Amino acid sequence: QVQLQQWGAGLLKPSETLSLTCAVYGGSFTGYFWSWIRQSPGKGLEWIGEINHNGITNYNPSFKRRLSISLDSSKNQFSLKLTSATAADTAVYYCARGSVTPGSWGQGVLVTVSS
């Protein structure tokens, strides 16, 4: 059974870049979309974007100018970078795998943006 383990900096200052990585254990990259989703009290669950095994991405337009999702299949990892972070980016961030919708999720990482 696939397991997703994620990590990254939990505390950022405004304008810094939010950077998270998700490692995939027990599963192949092929045939799935690899997603990032966040959850905050104010905005609930937000789909950020996804990448497939060919490196094709779909981004939420709300983040598009600041967002980059990449894949390193040699390491079985995928990553999220969100530039110019603000307090509004404070949330729990999840990585997930899915073929139709996100089906297997990482444990979540709380990211706080504060001066």
Added chain:
Amino acid sequence: DIRMTQSPSSLSASVGDRVTIPCRASQDIRNDLAWYQQKPGKAPERLIYSTSTLQSGVPSRFSGSGSGTEFTLTISSLQPEDFATYFCLQHNSYPLTFGGGTKVEIK
């Protein structure tokens, strides 16, 4: 973006009750809807996708129905482990969008 509305945001029920949780889409999403359960401090877990297809391992007391803009998650006989928050997610068009959630609480 397609707006997903879940109302009520919370409901109270007792063990053994039949519970229905509605979800409405702002436009036709055919049957491209999933349901998730989330417990405090945990990641959401998918229960159902494509409106009514049960995720492997999910108890059969959970079922989904609907099409177009109106959808329902039904729990036929509420169990103690079912007290949680339930979210719908449309996967008809990008960006994927979630409903605000319905919290099922103990009466």
